[in-house]
Amino acid sequence: MATPTGQRRGRPPRISRAEILAVARRIVDEEGVDRLTMRRLAKDVGSTPMALYHHVRDKDELLVLLLDEYAARALRRPELPADPRERVVAAAAAIREALAGQEWVAQVLTADDLMARSALWFTEQIVDGLVECGLTPERAVHGYRAIWYYTAGELLVRAASARRRAGDDRATYRERVFADLDPEELPRLAAVGDRWARLTAEDTYLDGLRALVDGLVG
Amino acid sequence: MATPTGQRRGRPPRISRAEILAVARRIVDEEGVDRLTMRRLAKDVGSTPMALYHHVRDKDELLVLLLDEYAARALRRPELPADPRERVVAAAAAIREALAGQEWVAQVLTADDLMARSALWFTEQIVDGLVECGLTPERAVHGYRAIWYYTAGELLVRAASARRRAGDDRATYRERVFADLDPEELPRLAAVGDRWARLTAEDTYLDGLRALVDGLVG
């Protein structure tokens, strides 16, 4: 709060929300989101845990702010195709592109959902593209929602398997299950057998997205 | 380990893995997965935290076991339609039906993925249905994968919004954003405006699933 003369009152701030977020981002990037604790963050900022609570409400808000800021930076608006169906595909793919690979994003994502004003432009493109394909505005919103479910699911499931690969040992469990399936009971899976791991590791996001969009626009 | 005469050696067990899982399940059902801690669980089992580590490797394994057991119980195999496309839809819907509403499942799901032998029958039905629709086995597996992304995404995103509704206050944030959108910049979203919350709260899982399956089988 400023006084009528423009002076600030009380003790001047030593740390800012922006500084807190920058340091948090560095910890997350270098050591993973699990290592981001309020105590550790305070230490790296050169302050105390409780000082942080003057700038963010709690740890949850910190994570959401982190995601919003990342989205604002990473979601550069691309040139989109003129064809409405291709525009929908390209907008969804751009969101996924920006969020994939950032392992920590998936873990925060479940705490927020379509995040930040910065993502709304993409939402607009998708809804608009679907309307131009002939859907009513209501069905276009539902279509956007389906696309978001698919995209978020891909991000979350893939992040989970990446984490599991890091922790080993359960990957071999799945391989064991698929290696000795009963071909009587589960013939298709038994036939795929050892190719399962390779097949599900392939990046088929775009194929699935196109199928979904094709199905949505009829 | 049994001796050649069938006797067990060493101190007889006081608690079993089955008992641990049953108590864990009760805690999760009654108070939520966040309240399930090794210490709390030990207390309810009438033992000590470290005794648990003789029956499960760590907390992660406990959660996966819990999910596997729940899936085995909840995934009753339904009568499936003869038409292959409808069979794919029905099998996916059955998985989703069993897992939806169980709020804790979503939080564990990101730590596992297609869970347990008990789910493989459904996977088989989906892959088989897609093959009968004319897809190659490889494309059928990719198709299954897309359906799983969509289904897991729906479960996780909806569970996240349910949690947020419980915690309030940020729901109003989204409403505020949507209430004063710039109609110049985001005309479609501005037009939907206050109907956004209602529209995205609707259960349109089946519509999206059908669209995806339609798109997959061409």
Add this chain to the structure above:
DNA sequence: ACCTGAACACCGTTCAAGT
């Protein structure tokens, strides 16, 4: 073989006080 007690190395957050 199975269980216990004590300890290690942490958490997020509140409260009361200081400048």
Add this chain to the structure above:
DNA sequence: ACCTGAACACCGTTCAAGT
């Protein structure tokens, strides 16, 4: 207004010892 210190009420897991 902003920050600090001490404390509260917890965590998961390891280690050494007991029966």
